[in-house]
Amino acid sequence: MRNLNGRKSAPTINDIADEAQVSKSTVSLVLKNSPKIKLKTAERVLLAAKKLGYVYNRSAASLRQNSSNIIGLVFSDLQNPFFVELLIGAERILPKSGFTTFMAHTNENLATQNHVLNSMREHNVAGIILCAALNTPNTVPSTIRSWGIPLVVAMRPLEDAESDFVGPNNIEGMTMATHHLIERGHTRIAFIGRHASSYIVSNQRIQGYRNAMAAAHLPVNEDWIIDAGPSYDGGRQGLAKLNALTTRPTATVCYNDAVALGVLSELDFLGLRAGRDLAVVGFDGVAGTAHSSPPLTTISIGPSHLGEVASQLLLERIRTPEARTEPITYLSTPRLIIRQSSSSTFFSENDALLPTKMNDIPL
Amino acid sequence: MRNLNGRKSAPTINDIADEAQVSKSTVSLVLKNSPKIKLKTAERVLLAAKKLGYVYNRSAASLRQNSSNIIGLVFSDLQNPFFVELLIGAERILPKSGFTTFMAHTNENLATQNHVLNSMREHNVAGIILCAALNTPNTVPSTIRSWGIPLVVAMRPLEDAESDFVGPNNIEGMTMATHHLIERGHTRIAFIGRHASSYIVSNQRIQGYRNAMAAAHLPVNEDWIIDAGPSYDGGRQGLAKLNALTTRPTATVCYNDAVALGVLSELDFLGLRAGRDLAVVGFDGVAGTAHSSPPLTTISIGPSHLGEVASQLLLERIRTPEARTEPITYLSTPRLIIRQSSSSTFFSENDALLPTKMNDIPL
DNA sequence: CTGAAAGCGCTTACAG
DNA sequence: CTGAAAGCGCTTACAG
Numbered sequence: 001m002r003n004l005n006g007r008k009s010a011p012t013i014n015d016i017a018d019e020a021q022v023s024k025s026t027v028s029l030v031l032k033n034s035p036k037i038k039l040k041t042a043e044r045v046l047l048a049a050k051k052l053g054y055v056y057n058r059s060a061a062s063l064r065q066n067s068s069n070i071i072g073l074v075f076s077d078l079q080n081p082f083f084v085e086l087l088i089g090a091e092r093i094l095p096k097s098g099f100t101t102f103m104a105h106t107n108e109n110l111a112t113q114n115h116v117l118n119s120m121r122e123h124n125v126a127g128i129i130l131c132a133a134l135n136t137p138n139t140v141p142s143t144i145r146s147w148g149i150p151l152v153v154a155m156r157p158l159e160d161a162e163s164d165f166v167g168p169n170n171i172e173g174m175t176m177a178t179h180h181l182i183e184r185g186h187t188r189i190a191f192i193g194r195h196a197s198s199y200i201v202s203n204q205r206i207q208g209y210r211n212a213m214a215a216a217h218l219p220v221n222e223d224w225i226i227d228a229g230p231s232y233d234g235g236r237q238g239l240a241k242l243n244a245l246t247t248r249p250t251a252t253v254c255y256n257d258a259v260a261l262g263v264l265s266e267l268d269f270l271g272l273r274a275g276r277d278l279a280v281v282g283f284d285g286v287a288g289t290a291h292s293s294p295p296l297t298t299i300s301i302g303p304s305h306l307g308e309v310a311s312q313l314l315l316e317r318i319r320t321p322e323a324r325t326e327p328i329t330y331l332s333t334p335r336l337i338i339r340q341s342s343s344s345t346f347f348s349e350n351d352a353l354l355p356t357k358m359n360d361i362p363l
Numbered sequence: 364m365r366n367l368n369g370r371k372s373a374p375t376i377n378d379i380a381d382e383a384q385v386s387k388s389t390v391s392l393v394l395k396n397s398p399k400i401k402l403k404t405a406e407r408v409l410l411a412a413k414k415l416g417y418v419y420n421r422s423a424a425s426l427r428q429n430s431s432n433i434i435g436l437v438f439s440d441l442q443n444p445f446f447v448e449l450l451i452g453a454e455r456i457l458p459k460s461g462f463t464t465f466m467a468h469t470n471e472n473l474a475t476q477n478h479v480l481n482s483m484r485e486h487n488v489a490g491i492i493l494c495a496a497l498n499t500p501n502t503v504p505s506t507i508r509s510w511g512i513p514l515v516v517a518m519r520p521l522e523d524a525e526s527d528f529v530g531p532n533n534i535e536g537m538t539m540a541t542h543h544l545i546e547r548g549h550t551r552i553a554f555i556g557r558h559a560s561s562y563i564v565s566n567q568r569i570q571g572y573r574n575a576m577a578a579a580h581l582p583v584n585e586d587w588i589i590d591a592g593p594s595y596d597g598g599r600q601g602l603a604k605l606n607a608l609t610t611r612p613t614a615t616v617c618y619n620d621a622v623a624l625g626v627l628s629e630l631d632f633l634g635l636r637a638g639r640d641l642a643v644v645g646f647d648g649v650a651g652t653a654h655s656s657p658p659l660t661t662i663s664i665g666p667s668h669l670g671e672v673a674s675q676l677l678l679e680r681i682r683t684p685e686a687r688t689e690p691i692t693y694l695s696t697p698r699l700i701i702r703q704s705s706s707s708t709f710f711s712e713n714d715a716l717l718p719t720k721m722n723d724i725p726l
Numbered sequence: 727c728t729g730a731a732a733g734c735g736c737t738t739a740c741a742g
Numbered sequence: 743c744t745g746a747a748a749g750c751g752c753t754t755a756c757a758g
């Protein structure tokens with residue numbers, strides 16, 4: 001506990017060994033709960049550790065083992081609550097595993113993403129869950145694997161045949177969303193939110209939309225597929241484009257919830273209302289959609305569930321590195337959540353909950 | 364690059380030293396850009412490092428230096444976009460400093476927070492920015508400092524006289540919010556969102572509300588200070604309580620934006636509208652408030668700016684540990700953002716932007 | 727401006 | 743079931 005200068009330094013396993021009258025090998029084994037050590041000895045060691053205020057030195061262990069207990073979670077956009085929910089799912093799994101999870105946020109910036117990944121490599125992380133930034137090169141996953149670091153790609157697929165992937169079934173989800181509107185009697189249905197920055201996802205969701213329309217023998221006017229960024233503002237601008245169409249659709253599916261909420265916001269600004277003047281369906285199922293005006297019909301793809309699955313898959317890969325089987329792709333099954341934004345008549349779903357006379361509410 | 368078993372291992376500074384024909388001390392100095400090394404030599408070393416595909420081993424450096432290059436950011440609730448904006452501010456500052464930032468999320472759970480903090484200690488982090496979970500004991504900051512880890516507490520103050528703190532000026536902010544409503548002619552103004560889980564903040568904001576009322580010689584009916592959790596649902600329930608009052612207030616300030624958005628949502632559900640049927644003002648200034656229906660008047664406390672300030676302060680503390688001066692408290696100056704939720708007449712602010720005749724919009 | 731040497735705190739065969 | 747010894751890859755005085 002004293003180094004050469006006589007300065008006090010933190011206690012090490014050597015100090016514990018002295019205190020407990022055992023060798024430091026024994027201390028090390030006790031600290032990792034090895035069954036090789038007699039219970040009595042282990043108790044004595046643990047007591048000594050506690051008495052000395054011992055703190056395990058992860059740097060030393062990582063150096064020795066050539067691997068840390070850190071699992072890195074890389075997020076592209078935590079402003080999107082979707083990813084936060086995925087994070088929460090991951091944290092239901094990872095802490096129990098003995099690993100520590102450290103997140104990094106790239107804010108959709110490729111340079112930041114490179115920096116973060118390199119940093120994780122330097123820190124010898126045990127594994128990485130990557131929610132890739134927009135325009136991430138398809139080579140990134142194979143690069144990470146070449147470092148010997150187990151990797152699970154989440155949410156945005158990259159064109160990489162060797163990576164494990166966990167995400168939503170975009171095609172099926174958007175088919176459900178579109179089908180829901182068709183069931184409600186709509187025939188002129190738009191898709192707001194085609195964009196190039198995450199073109200695989202965008203294309204898959206558009207494909208789902210087309211599939212549903214085709215299944216119902218409904219024509220798709222190409223003007224109905226509206227370019228818009230995957231954001232609030234994209235939604236607002238997308239609605240403006242929709243309103244400018246000569247034969248205006250009566251309903252729209254949206255690339256994601258952010259786009260849909262932007263559409264709702266712009267509708268409101270124009271004195272219009274989703275569910276009455278335009279049926280609107282979102283995609284993702286983030287918590288905020290329950291509180292918009294009106295509440296948003298959306299496709300829930302189970303973000304926290306995806307976080308759990310990604311974590312479990314990564315843990316398996318870390319624990320059995322030799323058992324490298326075929327890459328696994330897990331697509332969650334989407335679920336339709338019907339709320340008022342797709343109602344043809346406002347409040348149609350919640351009549352039972354409504355005060356019978358508005359006047360009953362004290363103003 | 365080969366260990367005793369003949370297995371290929373990653374190149375180390377020894378390998379670089381061999382390759383570049385220098386000692387490993389020289390390599391180490393080159394890697395940290397020491398001015399002691401001749402340019403020519405440094406170039407040769409860097410070239411060798413590149414050729415060998417060298418990766419810096421942070422675990423070894425941390426062990427040797429007894430400190431890592433990691434700065435830990437601990438967040439209590441990333442579902443609240445406020446904290447994400449703070450994070451983004453921090454990331455504008457920290458990466459330039461040569462430190463790596465790793466976040467952890469406690470989800471307002473004290474056990475998780477303890478676990479995360481201990482883990483950061485074991486990893487020898489260089490410093491911590493702590494957005495403390497609800498009900499965090501006041502002793503936590505001094506514990507962290509006793510570990511020798513520089514700490515900045517952000518957002519939620521703890522009763523700890525020795526800690527640096529960065530947060531909003533809650534009293535001033537809520538005074539502004541209330542004053543704004545008074546200026547618009549309201550006299551019966553409620554406060555929705557008193558709660559015990561973060562009582563210091565709650566009390567400060569209520570104090571700001573009282574100050575503004577007192578300054579205008581307006582009485583405060585204690586019923587107007589409404590208990591509600593700091594969340595969407597809290598806002599919804601808070602509005603219900605407000606509506607049940609015999610003499611109903613005509614306006615309300617809210618503990619934060621989440622509460623205010625909950626109020627908006629519940630108003631909408633009741634067929635009412637903020638700005639017309641009840642003036643509503645939020646607090647925090649998160650991005651989503653620009654897109655609610657109607658857009659929310661709120662107090663912006665500059666979350667990303669707070670992230671920047673907290674980071675700069677922490678970096679100073681890390682760099683000059685000896686210069687331990689008085690603890691610093693930085694309170695950001697709040698700013699009122701006027702939108703439609705506090706208008707007495709709907710759309711009053713945006714008349715210029717409105718289509719003159721609704722019929723002009725192609726439906 | 728550069729090199730030789732010591733040591734940070736662990737873990738891991740290996741021996742007994 | 744436990745101990746003695748080697749070594750992970752760095753950094754840092756110190757010497758020259």
